[in-house]
Amino acid sequence: MKRESNKLTAAATWGLLAAWALHDTEEVVMVPRWVRTHVPELRERFPRVPETVWRRLESVDAREFGTAVAAMAVVLAAACADGHRTGGRSAVYQTALNAFGLHGLVHLTQAAAMRGYTPGSVTTPLVVLPFPLWARGRLRRSGVLRPTRPRDLAQGLAFAAVAAVGTHTLAQGVLRRR
Template sequence: MTWGLFAAWAVHDAEELATMARWTATARPRLQERFPQVPDAVWRRMDLSQREVNTAIGLMAGVVAAASAAGARTGGRSPFFGTVLFGFGLHGAVHLAQSAAYRGYTPGVVTAPLVVIPYSVWAVRRLAASGIPVGGGRPAAAGLALFPVVAAGVQGLARLLNRR
């Protein structure tokens, strides 16, 4: 179950890997028109090369693999594993909200309801059945707070690593 987090993440991020760079390039004009109040500097950060996407996904692979390993070592009791598991489930819900707001396809929205959310719910239920609480209290708060920090961090590091 703990390594299932990494497997579910890999399936989900394969979709993002295949679509993210191309989608950001084609979606940007539509988003700029819809949200003219957003400064150009913010829109420029949305420009992602395939190389940056590859690097960011590779960096996130390290985070998710480390969390899965921590979960495996502790029988799912690792706070790190629980936080990443909960954050991964939230990530799936964020994909659905993004696509609803965009009113169309966004990278990751296909695997979010088919892989991310079902795996996350199953894993949390399996842990709960074993007496291991996940999804409330500290893991929920940490997952909610750290998800955007980690996502922005790996994206920023990927951009930095790929500067020419």
């Protein structure tokens, strides 16, 4: 029974990294081209967005985006390792798990606002939303899932936002130095 529990905990913790990698593969492949072809349309549809936002978005090339994704892999791997080490009890891991699922809602909102495809919207209903639900269920049955409060959802969204901004900032810095 203990071995089966360890396998399920490993699937719930390291599975987050695998689910994230699958999802971010879609983004790495699609983001650079999608941004190039859709920023003019976005400018027209959302005229109140400051021009600096559009210029910044246009300046993200495949190298910078790929570097940011690699940095995010390190962040997520650390959270998953901590989750595995603690049998899924880690607050960092559970926050990252929540963040992954919640960021899927952002993808769906983006696709709805665009009334079409946006990078990440294909793997969101297939991986991003189902995996955290499965993993949280597994952790709940194991008795290690912390009760979820509104504050935990806010922390998950903040974790996702800070990690995204931080990894993109790191990528910019690394590539500027080269």
